[in-house]
Amino acid sequence: MLTIAIPKGGLLPEAIALLQDIGLDFSAFLDKKNRQLQITDPTGTAQALLVRTHDVPVYVEYGQAQLGFAGYDVLREKKPDVANLLDLKFGGCRLSVAVPKSSPYKNPRQLPPNCRVASKFVNCAKDYFRELDLPIEVIPLHGSVELGPITGMSEAIVDLVSTGNTLRENNLEEVKVLFYSSVRLIAHPTSYRANRYDMVTLIRKLEQVL
Numbered sequence: 001m002l003t004i005a006i007p008k009g010g011l012l013p014e015a016i017a018l019l020q021d022i023g024l025d026f027s028a029f030l031d032k033k034n035r036q037l038q039i040t041d042p043t044g045t046a047q048a049l050l051v052r053t054h055d056v057p058v059y060v061e062y063g064q065a066q067l068g069f070a071g072y073d074v075l076r077e078k079k080p081d082v083a084n085l086l087d088l089k090f091g092g093c094r095l096s097v098a099v100p101k102s103s104p105y106k107n108p109r110q111l112p113p114n115c116r117v118a119s120k121f122v123n124c125a126k127d128y129f130r131e132l133d134l135p136i137e138v139i140p141l142h143g144s145v146e147l148g149p150i151t152g153m154s155e156a157i158v159d160l161v162s163t164g165n166t167l168r169e170n171n172l173e174e175v176k177v178l179f180y181s182s183v184r185l186i187a188h189p190t191s192y193r194a195n196r197y198d199m200v201t202l203i204r205k206l207e208q209v210l
């Protein structure tokens, strides 16, 4: 039986809806009272693991899930050893550099050397500024990254932007898009070869409904 790691939080309803479209029902995860983290589809075809967004590639990389729904942003950050099979075309967002509207720096290249940049995407931020040849200090955070510049802890942030509302409501502005992201179907490379028939059947069904 195939096991699929699916992300908790904002991406969950669309992940469940997409799986329902191909005949797999994991809607029990949407029940607020549900505390089960591993459930089997009522038809007994597949099982799903409910995990944090950043942990999806971990379960797939270790082979506990043969498949996973992972954000491209997370794949860029963690660089897991998994196969990136299909763009599932939901969870669209971008990873951007933002600064306070009042900032004199209107381009990341103008940021002063050794300034601080707060981010949940430490590796992506470091990679970007390394490419610019601009030494900076990345302050790792797990959420509410926008508070970095608001409190004066950092000059800029590298964070996900979707609607842009969080930036607007916190008087920040985007000065550079690093890359665009959406949710991808990922697979454990060896499992993909071993369960080729089941995997290909599931991928074909997903391609048809996308």
Ligand code: PRP
Pocket: 142, 143, 144, 145, 146, 159, 160, 161, 162, 163, 164, 165, 166, 167
């Ligand atoms: C993400 C991201 C931004 C916000 C962007 O945070 O880190 O803060 O969403 O979305 P928007 O452009 O639609 O406003 P999330 O909601 O995951 O919360 P967090 O800050 O606690 O990580």
